[in-house]
Ligand SMILES: Nc1ncnc2c1ncn2[C@@H]1O[C@H](COP(=O)(O)OP(=O)(O)OP(=O)(O)O)[C@@H](O)[C@H]1O
């Protein structure tokens with residue numbers, strides 16, 4: 001005997017639960033997916049007839065199942081990508097089935113309802129979904145949630161490479177390659193992991209390319225995040241207020257123009273073609289504080305536009321992703337985004353050009369990385385002690401010119417006085 005109990009725990013989307021109203025209950029997730037697509041109107045047209053997706057392959061993968069669907073002609077894939085929540089909610093509409101054996105342990109007393117509820121809740125996780133496309137639509141349904149924390153390990157690093165790890169998805173490392181996507185915007189509400197991510201990126205770059213990377217670090221939160229790096233030999237400029245920021249921006253712009261001239265005069269198109277191995281990173285934490293400074297923003301826009309070819313890359317982190325904090329010119333020139341939870345769909349739209357960041361769970365380090373594709377990841381957590389341990393060999397004591405790397409030309413002429421203070 002089978003007793004079936006249907007419970008719609010997550011109401012809200014008609015498409016996601018309307019199939020429960022049909023006579024035949026869905027047998028499995030593949031069946032549910034098919035019905036959600038039909039109910040949501042995610043269909044195409046072939047020979048004048050409405051057609052829905054067709055399941056071509058189903059494979060067990062680590063932590064879940066992968067479904068591969070053929071799409072009908074005229075299918076608008078972005079509808080699914082923008083509304084992946086409908087699919088996720090639909091798959092989490094609970095359809096519980098108890099066999100008699102399930103009920104053997106239940107005691108028929110006053111707490112019977114509580115006991116049944118416990119069995120129901122104890123059984124299911126909230127399933128999570130990952131979408132992919134390779135000519136077919138790939139839907140991965142995971143039966144267990146992503147971990148809420150991923151500890152840092154040095155194995156995440158690719159040595160001698162401009163790719164840095166920015167997140168992990170179920171054991172797979174997601175990297176951002178600065179030589180392919182030159183700049184990066186990092187956004188998110190306060191306390192959800194922007195500075196942790198940026199510090200991890202700086203440390204990773206120092207570990208991967210100690211002799212080729214240099215930095216200009218602007219920490220407009222009073223230096224709390226970047227202070228630990230200021231004596232690293234790779235750091236040419238360090239500033240923590242708007243005046244210092246403007247000074248640094250001017251220096252970086254000058255350096256960039258000099259470098260660009262060298263590249264163009266040499267008959268090359270960019271730093272890669274000119275076979276120049278050095279790269280400079282201008283990193284601003286709480287960039288919104290600069291947004292009111294017209295001169296600073298003009299210089300920054302110039303660096304964003306011209307820096308790509310000259311090997312001058314920008315990481316622009318902000319807690320306030322408004323149109324003013326991320327001006328259009330900057331946004332347009334920085335297509336790669338790493339976005340942690342935000343408080344509204346409007347803020348998400350500013351960062352990602354779509355909603356989604358407001359629906360992320362409130363877990364520090366859980367973010368959306370948008371490059372060519374958009375993925376949800378968990379950023380590894382590198383602690384301040386781990387950073388200290390990894391950068392200590394690069395810390396330069398004031399006046400210690402012996403350890404000064406010859407690959408940092410500008411540091412030699414003492415032009416960059418802002419880093420000379422030792423804590
Ligand atoms: N990837 C992560 N994994 C686990 N915990 C994290 C992660 N990132 C951040 N945290 C936790 O959240 C705290 C705040 O993170 P962080 O300082 O990076 O926030 P923020 O986004 O820079 O905030 P603010 O805008 O206020 O500067 C950290 O001290 C840490 O405890």
Ligand SMILES: [Mg+2]
Pocket residue numbers: 194195196221225285
């Ligand atoms: Mg911060």
